[in-house]
Every structure is written in C-alpha cells, then in structure tokens.
Amino acid sequence: xxxxxxxxxxxxxxxxxxxxxxxxxxxxxxxxxxxxxxxxxxxxxxxxxxxxxxxxxxxxxxxxxxxxxxxxxxxxxxxxxxxxxxxxxxxxxxxxxxxxxxxxxxxxxxxxxxxxxxxxxxxxxxxxxxxxxxxxx
Numbered sequence: 001x002x003x004x005x006x007x008x009x010x011x012x013x014x015x016x017x018x019x020x021x022x023x024x025x026x027x028x029x030x031x032x033x034x035x036x037x038x039x040x041x042x043x044x045x046x047x048x049x050x051x052x053x054x055x056x057x058x059x060x061x062x063x064x065x066x067x068x069x070x071x072x073x074x075x076x077x078x079x080x081x082x083x084x085x086x087x088x089x090x091x092x093x094x095x096x097x098x099x100x101x102x103x104x105x106x107x108x109x110x111x112x113x114x115x116x117x118x119x120x121x122x123x124x125x126x127x128x129x130x131x132x133x134x135x136x137x
Contacts, residue, residue: 006045009035009041010083011079013035015127015137025062
C-alpha cells in the first residue's frame with residue numbers, strides 16, 4: 001500500500017509547517033523549493049488544504065499560508081480523507097481489482113489485520129505526533 005502523491009505531499013507540507021522554527025507564514029514558492037514539490041502541484045494542494053480549513057491563505061505582500069488548527073487536532077486521517085485517499089476501498093493488495101470476503105485473493109486473509117492497524121494509526125496520529133527534529137521531510 002502506498003499513499004497517492006497528493007496525500008504524501010500534503011502530509012510533508014503540513015509536517016514542514018509544524019516543524020519550522022523560523023517561519024510563521026509560509027510562501028508557496030519557498031515550500032515548493034524546500035520540499036522539492038512542483039509549484040503548480042503544491043499550489044493545488046494548498047488550495048485544497050485551505051478549503052478544508054486546515055490552513056489559512058492570506059493574500060498580499062506579507063501574506064502566505066499558516067496552520068488554522070492546533071497540530072494536535074489534525075489527524076493523518078483528516079488529511080487522507082480530504083484528498084479522497086482510497087484506503088477504505090476493498091482494493092486488492094495484489095492489484096487484482098476488488099477483494100472482499102466473497103471474492104478473495106491469496107493474500108486477503110493476511111492483509112485484513114495489517115490494513116486495520118494502518119487505518120487505526122492514521123486515525124490516531126496527529127500532526128503533533130509528527131513534531132520533532134531530525135525527520136526527513
């Protein structure tokens with residue numbers, strides 16, 4: 001299982017924002033450069049994060065982006081849901097279409113528990129949990 005590029009980038013952007021000690025307002029161009037995310041793609045993600053009310057967009061010369069909510073109130077699942085990450089779908093881990101109890105692949109029974117653990121981790125991990133130094137972003 002791998003998250004979509006959009007979800008990966010959104011988590012990286014928000015992680016960078018909460019771990020930055022130097023900035024309170026973030027500029028899209030700077031985020032794009034520092035995180036090595038194509039500018040147009042980053043701008044699209046920032047628009048979605050703004051619509052989701054996870055960040056605030058301030059226009060003008062002194063504008064930029066900043067977190068709206070406290071980092072302890074934003075879960076990874078909130079971010080994944082915003083970008084319609086297909087983690088709930090019964091997508092086969094082997095890539096053979098849909099996979100459920102009535103239409104199992106050879107890995108289905110072994111995948112049920114790890115998938116539940118991943119969903120639990122996403123639901124219970126907040127941005128606050130991602131604060132710290134030394135992380136690769």
